[in-house]
Structures are given as C-alpha cells and as structure tokens.
Amino acid sequence: MLVVGVALGLLWLWLAPRVPLVKVDGGVFLKDPEGEEAIGADGTFVLLALGFGVVTGLLVFLRSRGGGIGLAVGLAVGALLGSVLAWQLGVQLGPSSDLAASAKAAGTNKTFDGPLKLQAKGALIVWPFMALLTHLLLMGSFGHRDPEPMAPAAPPPPVPPKDGGAPQHW
Template sequence: MTAPLTPPPHQPPHNNGNSDPWQAPDPMTGHLPPAPAAPQEDGPGLRAELREAVVVTVGVAVVGLALGALWLWLAPRVPLVSDASAVYLKDTEGEQAIGIDGTFALLGLAFGVVTGAAVFLWRRRGGVPLVVALAVGSLLGGVLAWRFGVWLGPTQNVAAHAKEVGKGVVFDAPLELNAKGALLAWPLAALVVHLGLTGLFGPRDPDPYFATPYGPQHDGSATPTAP
C-alpha cells in the first residue's frame, strides 16, 4: 500500500482556485498565477461570415446600376457626322473619349469611398470573407455599370443611326470605355477606405499586459509587486 501524495511543506493546501495543486507561487509576488481562461470564439462564426459576404457581394454589385446611369449622364459625348457615304468625327482634335474614361474612373473612386464606408458601418470589423466580398462586389459592380451605361446610351449601330438622322446631321457616338483599367478604381478605393476605417475605428485585440499576473486587473486594481 502506498501513502497518499501530499503537497510539499512549502505549498499551501489552498491554491486560490488554481487547477494545478503542485504549481509553485510566483517568486516575485508570492501569489499563484491565475488559471488560464477558457478559449472563447471571436466573431460570429464562419457560416455567418459567409452569409454576410454573399450579402455584401450582391448588394455592392447591384449599386453598379446607379454608377452606369450616372456615367451616361455625366460623360461627355463624342459627336459624329455623316456625308451619306461614311461617318466621321466632327471634332477630330476633341478629347471627349478621354473624358468618358476619366468620368468613369472618378465615379468609381467616389462609389468605392461610399461602399467601403457603408460596409464598415454595417459591420464594424474586418475579416477575410468581408474584405474579399467587398473587392469582388466592387469589381462586378464596375463591370455591370460599364455594360449598363453602354446599353442605355446611343445605339451601337452607327451606320444605321447615321442613315436615320441624315446627311450632315451631328449625332452622338456609342458610349465606350477604352481604358479598361478604370474598372479597378471602385474596388481599390473601397478596399483602401474599408481597411483604413477598420484600422482606425475597428475592435482592438485585448492588451496582453492586462492578462499577466503582474499588471492591473480588469477591475482597475493592481497585484502587489516586489519592491
């Protein structure tokens, strides 16, 4: 028969709720370190994050319809004229085509700022699914705005349009986006704004200093320290 194990003589029988009776007290304070807290899940969970990501992707992409309508309304027009045999640019030195691309890019930047801030205000945190959804939704929204603006604009059949208006009559060219890089203006602006707001105003991780036995406790009191 073996004798029951007993704590060492220098170890008090009561361990202040610590689960390990053989753990020695801290040599600086004479107190046992607090028991580690049970891990808690941070955030709403993967399934909820994926649902939110789908909502963000679809919602941001649909906003592209508004961008397409504004692009058609604000973009400059390229004037064309026909002599009954061919169609020509009325202003050969005009920069309307560059203005069309620039208008789309500027509108994309503005929509990126708005949607990035709106997604942050809706969910005041970051997360990979949310950021990816914002980027994908913004890119899809830009493509949808481009195609929607072209569809709403002047007809793509220039020859039939010239024949319809008649010889020497000025008419508008179809709306085109020549600089396809303008499609990236919206997602880039949205990501920069969202990540910036998350870094400035998003939730912070707990300071590890407050979790140590030597720092202040959550109630504002401090554990005694060695002189």
Template sequence: MTAPLTPHEEPPGDPSHSPPPRQGADGERTGAAKVRQAALVTVLVALSGAVLGALWLWLAPHVLLVSDGKAVYFKNSEGEEAIGADGVFVLLALGFGVLSGALVFLVRRSGGIPIVVGLALGGLLGAVLAWRLGGWFGPAGDVAQHARRVGKGVVFDAPLQLRAKGALLVWPVAALAVHLGLTALFGPRDPEPGENAMGVPFGNGHGGPPRG
C-alpha cells in the same frame, strides 16, 4: 460513517469532470453567418453599379459624329471627349468606392476576411455592370446603321465607350482602401500580450491571477 471513495467513484456534480463545451458548432455557425453577410454585401454593392452606370451616361461628354453619305467622321476633335468619358467614370467609381467602403464598415464594424472579399468582388461587379449599362442604354452601337438612319449631314452621338479598362478597378481598390483604413483606425483591436479580453493587464487586481 460513509465508505471512502474508490478510485472509480466520483462525487456527483464535480465540475472538474464535466465535458468541455462544444465550440466547434458555434465556430461553424459564426463562419457561415459571415459568409452569408459577405454574399449580401457583394450583391448590394454590385447592384449599386446600376446607379453608377446611369450617372455615367448622364454626365459623360458625348462624342459627336456626322456622315457625308459614304463615311462617318468626327464632328469635333475626338480625343478630349473620349478621355472625358473615361475621366467621368473614374471619378464616379472613386466616389462609389469611398461610399461603399465606409458604409460597409459602419454596418459591419467587426470586419473579417469574408466581408473584405465580398466588398472587393461587389465593387468589381458593380463597375462592370455600370460599364455595360452605359453602353446598352447609350447611343446605338452600330454607327453605320445609325448614320444611314439619321441621314447625310446630321450630327449624332457616338456610342459611349470606356477605353481605359483599368478604370474598372478604381471602385474595388478605393472601397478596400477606405474600409481597411477605417478598420485600422476605429475597428476593434486584439488584446495585447498580458491583457485580458477587456484590455486590462493581468495581475492588477481586476480579474487577473492572484499575486503570490
């Protein structure tokens, strides 16, 4: 015969008294991984701004200037050409925003706030990089010096400028709109109340609690 268990004795291997799983460390690792992925998205999207800057420099219409030896004048009407440069930047930024938003969704379909923030920040930095590169590698910024160098009566290009600074927001806004739209349509959804993680209602004989 065996002695009855005392209140302080427990049978070995009782699963009801096993310590709860440590989920805090797993959550921290998952959060850190998402932050690293968001940082990578920011860097890659921002670096693609160099391509946008090169395309803007290539496709934007040039504003032509000419000097009479004393002053510099616009050779043609300046308004349409300047507006055209802004319009080309907006269209290119819109395309880059749609493309980057779709690519990030396809690569990281699970989404998450860090990914969304990284995408928006990368789009803004990419637009700023494109704007600066277009100015740096475009025609000389010192118009007076350039006019003296080319000489009187010689037509030359004005510096490439982005007059509407609000165009810098087109890329991040378009990227967020596309990414959030695709996530809403095709992303993983949370289970509805009364469903398990697989989307199966409880109590139907497929993993739900037994019926009384």
C-alpha cells in the same frame, strides 16, 4: 453592390459627355478631331467610381466594424461585379453602337452621338480598389483592436535557505 452598380451605370450614362460624329461622303468621322469627349467618358466613369468606392467602403465599415477577410473579399468582388454591371448598362442604354444605322438615320453632313464606350478597361477596378482602401484606412484608424497581451507574471521571490542563511562550510 449590384444595385449600387445600376446607379453607377445610370449616372455614367447621364453625366458622360457624348462623342459627336458626322457622316460625310467618305464615311463617319469625329466632328471635332481634337475634342476630349471620348476620354471624358472614361474620366467620368473613374470619378464616379472613386466616389462610389469611398461611400461603399465607409458603409461596409459602419455595418461591421469587426472586419475579417470575408468582408474584404465580399467588398472587392461585389464592387468589381457592380463596376462591370455599370459599364455594360451604360453601353447598352447609351447611343447605339451600330454606326452605320445611326449615320444613315442622321443623314449626310449631320451630327449624331457616337456610342458610349469605356476605352480604359482599368477603370473597372477603381471602385473595388477605392472601397478596399477606404475600408482599410477606417479599420486601421477606428477598427476593432486585439487585446494587449498580458505581461508575464513576476517570478516568485527567492526562498531563503532553511538553515537561516548561514554560509556552508566544507
């Protein structure tokens, strides 16, 4: 899952929209204050995590159709760690988070890219949730079934009385 997390982080870095910033005399501002690039980075991460969740849930199911709690816990923990690794990798490899240095390097009234951020930290659980949901649906549809319990044995037929069935007299 950590190797897949690296792939998620690199895809997020490549596909996420950049937030254009501009340095003016009073400081650093968004170039387009009404732009949607900042939320677009979160949306890109969520969409990629949904896809990665479906694929990893399917792969884990195909690998071990027997299921088990250990498999589900491993899938959830591995996907969560992969998601955190992807987030940190994208932030570290993305544009610098030091706005002052980036603004100084760009110059006054010049546009530069803001840092890649994941504003909605809840996006980190999308991959584990989707992986577990996919695995659950596949296990419910195609997974191993417990054998049906055997029907109880029929009671033995009644034993006829030894006296031939004559009624008793008192």
